[in-house]
Amino acid sequence: xxxxxxxxxxxxxxxxxxxxxxxxxxxxxxxxxxxxxxxxxxxxxxxxxxxxxxxxxxxxxxxxxxxxxxxxxxxxxxxxxxxxxxxxxxxxxxxxxxxxxxxxxxxxxxxxxxxxxxxxxxxxxxxxxxxxxxxxxxxxxxxxxxxxxxxxxxxxxxxxxxxxxxxxxxxxxxxxxxxxxxxxxxxxxxxxxxxxxxxxxxxxxxxxxxxxxxxx
Numbered sequence: 001x002x003x004x005x006x007x008x009x010x011x012x013x014x015x016x017x018x019x020x021x022x023x024x025x026x027x028x029x030x031x032x033x034x035x036x037x038x039x040x041x042x043x044x045x046x047x048x049x050x051x052x053x054x055x056x057x058x059x060x061x062x063x064x065x066x067x068x069x070x071x072x073x074x075x076x077x078x079x080x081x082x083x084x085x086x087x088x089x090x091x092x093x094x095x096x097x098x099x100x101x102x103x104x105x106x107x108x109x110x111x112x113x114x115x116x117x118x119x120x121x122x123x124x125x126x127x128x129x130x131x132x133x134x135x136x137x138x139x140x141x142x143x144x145x146x147x148x149x150x151x152x153x154x155x156x157x158x159x160x161x162x163x164x165x166x167x168x169x170x171x172x173x174x175x176x177x178x179x180x181x182x183x184x185x186x187x188x189x190x191x192x193x194x195x196x197x198x199x200x201x202x203x204x205x206x207x208x209x210x211x212x213x214x215x216x
Contacts, residue, residue: 039134042080046073046130051123059116063166063173063180064188066116066125071195073126074103074133081137096139099132100151107162113177152207156200163193 049055050069059065105111106125115125140148165172166189174182 039080039084042077043127043130046076046126047123050126051119053119056119056122059122060179062184062188063116064191066112066122067188067192068195069126070106070129071199073130077130077133078137078140081134082140084138095135099135102128102132103136104158107158109173110177112173113179117177117179149207152200152203156196159192159196163189163196165189166192 050073106115106129115121143151166185170182170185170189173185174180
């Protein structure tokens with residue numbers, strides 16, 4: 001059964017992101033807390049802001065809402081893991097693959113549908129995606145540059161495939177458990193495709209300026 005929302009939900013949606021960014025930028029946990037406690041604080045904040053019933057109802061506005069939430073969580077926790085771990089962490093292949101698989105699984109039709117329908121699964125979604133992004137970020141300094149490029153290319157490929165399915169064949173995601181109608185996926189897929197390209201272009205430029213041009 002689809003949850004009804006109103007214009008106030010849209011205001012709540014943007015308010016949550018504003019509060020989240022303001023809190024993270026105004027208070028510097030890197031200096032105040034030990035490493036392990038910093039991660040716990042960020043995880044707790046994520047669950048409070050994105051795992052509560054109010055935000056869970058906002059998910060029904062559009063399938064782009066959980067995707068933007070995933071983007072935000074992955075960005076914050078990858079950055080956190082990358083910055084907190086100051087030295088090259090020895091990469092454990094099994095741990096890295098597990099983190100990547102978790103990020104992939106939550107975007108498969110059955111798991112995506114159930115996570116946006118059941119609040120307990122949505123909280124598990126938020127928690128595991130955050131932890132997986134943190135693990136991935138903490139391993140970045142220990143990865144070979146070619147492996148980093150491969151992971152980036154696979155991410156672009158995966159996001160492109162997801163956008164394509166949402167636009168061309170949305171019925172895969174709209175049945176049988178989804179809270180979204182099939183008509184909601186094409187515009188969300190189009191927006192996600194443009195968002196992915198913006199993020200991809202930024203990452204590509206950042207890599208070129210910091211990893212390639214600086215060597216010359």
